[in-house]
Amino acid sequence: MKIKADIKDKIIAAANALAGEGNDNPTNDQVRERMGGGSLSHISPVMREWREARKADVAAALEMPADLRKAIETSAGQVWTTASKLASITVDTVRQEAEAAITAATAERDEALGEVGRLEARIGELQQALADKEKALQQAQTTVDKERAQNAKLASDNAALVTRVDERDEQLKGLKAELKDARSDTKALQAELVEIARTSRQKK
Secondary structure (H helix, E strand, O other): OOOOHHHHHHHHHHHHHHHHOOOOOOOHHHHHHHHOOOOHHHHHHHHHHHHHHHHHHHHHHHOOOHHHHHHHHHHHHHHHHHHHHHHHHHHHHHHHHHHHHHHHHHHHHHHHHHHHHHHHHHHHHHHHHHHHHHHHHHHHHHHHHHHHHHHHHHHHHHHHHHHHHHHHHHHHHHHHHHHHHHHHHHHHHHHHHHHHHHHHHHHO
């Protein structure tokens, strides 16, 4: 499709204006908006040509002289050589530091393992001491239980003895009462005997 020259000029002018404002790759819609309208069927092919022309201009502007390219290549080679040497030195330094760190870490690990062994041994001692104390506690509890049983038996025996003593007290009280009665009877009999003897003497 043939596009009129004036339309093509407007499209290119809008694209250049956008590029001048810093938009190096304006879209078709942006160009149409800058134009204030237009058909994308016209804008699209013109913008395609404009972009190709821009690429060619940029490539020409960026084309490097041979002397400059050679100088840069030489400088780049020197930089690479220096960087390689520095990298080698850095690798050796890192390797040495890593080996030192590994040695220190190994020493710390061995020390930690030794401490773990010591703590495990101490834990074993404490566990044995705890087992011994538990055994002693069980034995003491058994002894206390036996003594409690003996005390209970003694208390029961003591209660029985108290009961027997109370019974003996009651019996003793009864015997005392009987003895008192017997003494009274004896006095009465003695009085009767005295009276009988007196009466007998009077009759004679």
